[in-house]
Amino acid sequence: MEGVPRVPQRRGPEESATLRFGVLGPVRAWRGEELLATGSPQQRALLAALLLREGRTATASELIDALWGDEPPPRALAAVRTYASRLRKILSPGVLVSESGGYALRLREARSLDLATAQELAAEAEKAKHAGDLRHARHVLNEALALWDGESLASVPGAYADAQRTRLEEWRLQLLESRLDMDLEQGCHAEAVSELTALTAAHPLRERLRELLMVALYRSGRQAEALAVYADTRRLLAEELGVDPRAGLKELQQRILQADPGLAEPSAPAQEPSPAPVRPAQLPATVPDFTGRASFVAELGEVLASAEGRVMAVSALAGIGGVGKTTLAVHVAHQARSAFPDGQLYVDLQGAGPRAAEPETVLGSFLRALGTADSAIPDSLDERAALYRSVLDGRRVLVLLDNAKDAAQVRPLLPGTEGCAALVTSRVRMVDLAGAHLVDLDVMSPDEALSLFTKIVGGERVAAEREAALDVVAACGFLPLAIRIAASRLAARRTWTVSVLAAKLVDKRRRLDELQAGDLAVKATFELGYGQLEPAQARAFRLLGLADGPDISLAAAAAVLDLPVDETEDLLESLVDTSLLESAAPGRYRYHDLVRLYARACAERDEHPPSERDAAMSRLLDFYLATAAEGYAIERPGDRLVDHLEQTRTAGLTFENRRAAQDWLYSEAVSLLACVRQSSDNARLRRAVDLLWAAVDLAESGANAKEYEAAATALRDTARAASDSRAEGRAVLVLANARHWSGYFDQADQEARQALRLSEAAGDPLPCCWAANILGAFAFYQSRYAEAEEHLGRAIKDFRACGDLSGTAAALCNLSRLHLATDRADSAVSLARQGTGMYVELGHTLKAANGHYALGMALSSNGQLSDASGHLRDALQVFRTSRQRLWEGMTLFRLAEVDLLAQRPAQAAANAEMALSMLRGIGGEWRRGNVLTVLGKSLNGIGQTGRAQVCWREALDIYERLHSPEAAEVQALLAPAAAA
Numbered sequence: 001m002e003g004v005p006r007v008p009q010r011r012g013p014e015e016s017a018t019l020r021f022g023v024l025g026p027v028r029a030w031r032g033e034e035l036l037a038t039g040s041p042q043q044r045a046l047l048a049a050l051l052l053r054e055g056r057t058a059t060a061s062e063l064i065d066a067l068w069g070d071e072p073p074p075r076a077l078a079a080v081r082t083y084a085s086r087l088r089k090i091l092s093p094g095v096l097v098s099e100s101g102g103y104a105l106r107l108r109e110a111r112s113l114d115l116a117t118a119q120e121l122a123a124e125a126e127k128a129k130h131a132g133d134l135r136h137a138r139h140v141l142n143e144a145l146a147l148w149d150g151e152s153l154a155s156v157p158g159a160y161a162d163a164q165r166t167r168l169e170e171w172r173l174q175l176l177e178s179r180l181d182m183d184l185e186q187g188c189h190a191e192a193v194s195e196l197t198a199l200t201a202a203h204p205l206r207e208r209l210r211e212l213l214m215v216a217l218y219r220s221g222r223q224a225e226a227l228a229v230y231a232d233t234r235r236l237l238a239e240e241l242g243v244d245p246r247a248g249l250k251e252l253q254q255r256i257l258q259a260d261p262g263l264a265e266p267s268a269p270a271q272e273p274s275p276a277p278v279r280p281a282q283l284p285a286t287v288p289d290f291t292g293r294a295s296f297v298a299e300l301g302e303v304l305a306s307a308e309g310r311v312m313a314v315s316a317l318a319g320i321g322g323v324g325k326t327t328l329a330v331h332v333a334h335q336a337r338s339a340f341p342d343g344q345l346y347v348d349l350q351g352a353g354p355r356a357a358e359p360e361t362v363l364g365s366f367l368r369a370l371g372t373a374d375s376a377i378p379d380s381l382d383e384r385a386a387l388y389r390s391v392l393d394g395r396r397v398l399v400l401l402d403n404a405k406d407a408a409q410v411r412p413l414l415p416g417t418e419g420c421a422a423l424v425t426s427r428v429r430m431v432d433l434a435g436a437h438l439v440d441l442d443v444m445s446p447d448e449a450l451s452l453f454t455k456i457v458g459g460e461r462v463a464a465e466r467e468a469a470l471d472v473v474a475a476c477g478f479l480p481l482a483i484r485i486a487a488s489r490l491a492a493r494r495t496w497t498v499s500v501l502a503a504k505l506v507d508k509r510r511r512l513d514e515l516q517a518g519d520l521a522v523k524a525t526f527e528l529g530y531g532q533l534e535p536a537q538a539r540a541f542r543l544l545g546l547a548d549g550p551d552i553s554l555a556a557a558a559a560v561l562d563l564p565v566d567e568t569e570d571l572l573e574s575l576v577d578t579s580l581l582e583s584a585a586p587g588r589y590r591y592h593d594l595v596r597l598y599a600r601a602c603a604e605r606d607e608h609p610p611s612e613r614d615a616a617m618s619r620l621l622d623f624y625l626a627t628a629a630e631g632y633a634i635e636r637p638g639d640r641l642v643d644h645l646e647q648t649r650t651a652g653l654t655f656e657n658r659r660a661a662q663d664w665l666y667s668e669a670v671s672l673l674a675c676v677r678q679s680s681d682n683a684r685l686r687r688a689v690d691l692l693w694a695a696v697d698l699a700e701s702g703a704n705a706k707e708y709e710a711a712a713t714a715l716r717d718t719a720r721a722a723s724d725s726r727a728e729g730r731a732v733l734v735l736a737n738a739r740h741w742s743g744y745f746d747q748a749d750q751e752a753r754q755a756l757r758l759s760e761a762a763g764d765p766l767p768c769c770w771a772a773n774i775l776g777a778f779a780f781y782q783s784r785y786a787e788a789e790e791h792l793g794r795a796i797k798d799f800r801a802c803g804d805l806s807g808t809a810a811a812l813c814n815l816s817r818l819h820l821a822t823d824r825a826d827s828a829v830s831l832a833r834q835g836t837g838m839y840v841e842l843g844h845t846l847k848a849a850n851g852h853y854a855l856g857m858a859l860s861s862n863g864q865l866s867d868a869s870g871h872l873r874d875a876l877q878v879f880r881t882s883r884q885r886l887w888e889g890m891t892l893f894r895l896a897e898v899d900l901l902a903q904r905p906a907q908a909a910a911n912a913e914m915a916l917s918m919l920r921g922i923g924g925e926w927r928r929g930n931v932l933t934v935l936g937k938s939l940n941g942i943g944q945t946g947r948a949q950v951c952w953r954e955a956l957d958i959y960e961r962l963h964s965p966e967a968a969e970v971q972a973l974l975a976p977a978a979a980a
Helices: 014-018 041-051 060-068 076-090 114-130 134-145 159-185 189-202 207-219 223-240 247-257 294-305 325-334 359-369 381-392 407-413 446-457 459-464 466-475 480-491 498-504 508-514 522-530 535-544 554-561 565-577 593-606 611-635 640-644 658-667 669-678 685-694 705-721 725-742 745-762 765-781 785-802 805-821 825-842 845-861 865-881 885-901 905-918 925-941 945-962 967-979
Strands: 019-022 028-031 034-036 096-099 102-105 313-318 344-348 398-404 421-426 437-440 582-585 588-590
Touching (some): 019 114, 041 159, 114 134, 134 159, 189 905, 325 421, 359 381, 359 407, 381 407, 407 421, 446 459, 446 466, 459 498, 466 480, 466 498, 480 498, 554 565, 554 611, 565 582, 640 685, 658 669, 669 685, 705 725, 805 825, 805 845, 845 865, 865 885, 885 905, 885 925, 925 945
Parallel strands (some): 398 421
Antiparallel strands (some): 019 028, 028 034
């Protein structure tokens, strides 16, 4: 790269092996981990000049010029010799040498100097970029940039150091621009906005950074801000330099104005697999509408091709009935013809039926097909297998063994000779078939499924109703057999539209009945596999299908089946081997959608007594509630909720630490909430509501806020219909919480009032405490300060009466914010300290972070900005490690406010940008408006007035839609621009 300082290294004596030097920051030297004292600024300047000398000798006059420029002192030469002598004593022997009237450094290793390391990393990144590996290039560039520790050659005097400092800073910026460019190429535009905002503030005249910021904003859906960056840049260049933006920046502005598709987020091109050029002969006809499966075709073709010139290749395809194993195998076999010129054999082993084919019979037919006379075919299995292998010796033959029952049926039928290959399909994973290449065939991708449907139905009909066609293939679970049946029914009925078919498949209870045409039926295909299960397997298959979640953990499955975990795992793995169940990940299992419907139909038909179905789901709910309560207790010590939850009969998991509890909650979130939605009958309603309350982090973090809110709404409606005031009060309370974190304060306020009334009527004390606390927070948000103080005072009193120290601390922190708003800064700090101290004393890590958040705000308003920033950063660290995305974003927002007060607008803009990114899609519009207001102030502070006004206009639009009082402040901010 042009302008990059080159520092070739020469090997020196052995003693220099442990020496390291740094110039990308203060000039420093280390021996191992020991930082060496490099002396006065002038002595460090001499060391820097030698380090940057590219390993060459520097004459005395060159060193004098580097240290003092045009005005050296009278005894400059003697001073240089003194500095060199002192450095020689500090460094290892032989490192600093005298030669030709000057000095040189002899470093043993190239990476002894941080600059040389940065050069190597930059070169590696450039190479990776040219090779198309942008991910590695970005990683390596970040490594290089991390070597800078502040300003290069910091505090080193002299004109030479100034020139080198400028050159190193320019190179650093080039590297940074290169990495940011790759960030945008890889779609990381939202993350780049914050960094680019800060960089353009620090380097306002650097047009490349402005260009990258415009692209990042545009790709983040912020076109007006992107155009405002151009306007700000044009104005600044005119004022500072009297010039216009360069042509590239002008062109980018025009492309943004025209919404040029070329500016859209880039996507990595999909790599097309190269199909294997092979085609067998004596096989069933391949289907003319074979679709998709490109990666499997390539994978299997490669394995078959590998049989040439070496031992026999065997591939075993496994998958549920109807997934297209035979179709794929026949298609691949047809493509393999040129690799197997001596013939292709095929047999349906009928492994899914009641009478699987006998290997002796199959071998007899194979031997006849290979030209063996009937009289020469022996009677026993072993003799037929031996003759079969002898006949194939020296030949190159492909054998397709379709629909195998198990490995024992397959083994005698394998060719066993070099140059031959076998393709096996089965519903069972043949893990015991030695040397086989195992392939698990899954359902089609949505694009593949739609393509297959279109080939059968016709492009014109599908094009006219594309959305309905997508609904059909989704209802078919992307299973090829189901798609083929549905498409065939539609093709045979010209009066039907695609929408008619889609409507018939909406009813899940009727869907399997609809998916049959002629002798093809999805249900019949599944029935073959189910009929071969042992009683314990069949029970597990039926009961696990009752749960609505996308998958189920091993521990949850053990609860459903009421079995030990080890026994449950054996059962589930055996179902995976039959392809009726899928292993989603280690310790997690799932059904195909249609298989789940079939499993439920089996449960309704075969489960005796029928009450066992309800008992299984009750055990699952108990497991989730007991485990969530355990996690809640670990996360919130001192919180009394766990003492007020419904009792469970099924035990849950225990956790070693809060990290393990968090991992469980977030990994189980979707399945847990699905269980809540399923548990709305009277017998399980109260436990379902309590499970939602114990899993409140899913709403507060923003991770699953919408799903949580939907579940809470459903439980509230059920409880209301059942006239269960206790369950309804709790359901409304958790719904109020969910609305709170989503930013719907008016609705949340109404629901909290309702929760308070219901819980008082039901004599349920803890929800009353929390409802009062929430009401106090909402009244504060809406500037109803007297009412807020009344609610929070009651919350503190009631929490204390319940012995709930954690709740008391929460109410104290809320009261602190109220005191801030009512000009009681000292008491606000005192209350926040009190609440935070209680959290810390309880060992409540997560909620202590909320305390630090409140304390940081109080200290900020009291003018103690350094302390405020410290508390907010403590909170930020906890929120990040606890996956509390909402609170992480809000803390970044509060840090931006502190930065503004401390007159650090560039840092404020960076933090506000990160907050905006974190709060995308969570927290509600009011919070977004607050962040946009602060971001606008920050941008205005760094001279990006155009962007600032865009942010303020967006904030004003939000506030006016919400009828928020903050609109007045933003109108005042926009007023000067309007007047101008």
